[in-house]
Amino acid sequence: xxxxxxxxxxxxxxVAEIRVFCYRLNxxxxxxxxxxxxxxxxxxxxxxxxFDAGFPRGTFVYDDGVVKGFVTLHGxxxxxxxxxxxxxxxxxxxxxxEEAVARGGRRLWALEKNVRAIRFYERHGFRLTGQEKPVxxxxxxxxxxxxxx
Numbered sequence: 786x787x788x789x790x791x792x793x794x795x796x797x798x799x800v801a802e803i804r805v806f807c808y809r810l811n812x813x814x815x816x817x818x819x820x821x822x823x824x825x826x827x828x829x830x831x832x833x834x835x836f837d838a839g840f841p842r843g844t845f846v847y848d849d850g851v852v853k854g855f856v857t858l859h860g861x862x863x864x865x866x867x868x869x870x871x872x873x874x875x876x877x878x879x880x881x882x883e884e885a886v887a888r889g890g891r892r893l894w895a896l897e898k899n900v901r902a903i904r905f906y907e908r909h910g911f912r913l914t915g916q917e918k919p920v921x922x923x924x925x926x927x928x929x930x931x932x933x934x
Contacts (some may be wrong), residue, residue: 788848789880805828805831854867858889861890861892862893873932895918897927
């Protein structure tokens with residue numbers, strides 16, 4: 786049985802929790818901005834942001850009895866793909882990415898310094914396109930990746 790399904794409203798807290806943990810683990814070492822990562826970035830705030838952005842539309846969760854990860858999809862663009870950090874390396878991210886691709890996901894943006902994520906996407910057929918854009922109000926860059934290019 787496929788553990789991936791469209792997200793439901795009742796998944797919001799778990800999705801927000803995974804997002805908060807992953808942001809702190811993956812991005813805090815790069816940005817090191819305490820007011821955001823430890824005051825603004827909270828599960829209640831993340832839940833509000835999810836619903837403000839139209840959650841659960843375009844969100845799919847890996848749920849084998851417990852929501853362990855999620856991916857967002859907006860047309861051909863894969864938005865966020867996060868897996869509970871203590872469950873990395875178990876194929877959950879692979880399954881979520883395959884679902885996004887099966888549903889038409891063909892491109893995404895990754896933080897240039899998030900080498901682990903870029904390697905993950907490259908292992909799954911995504912290639913850097915050469916397109917970049919700055920992360921708001923920082924010197925950091927996002928790089929575009931596309932399937933098979």
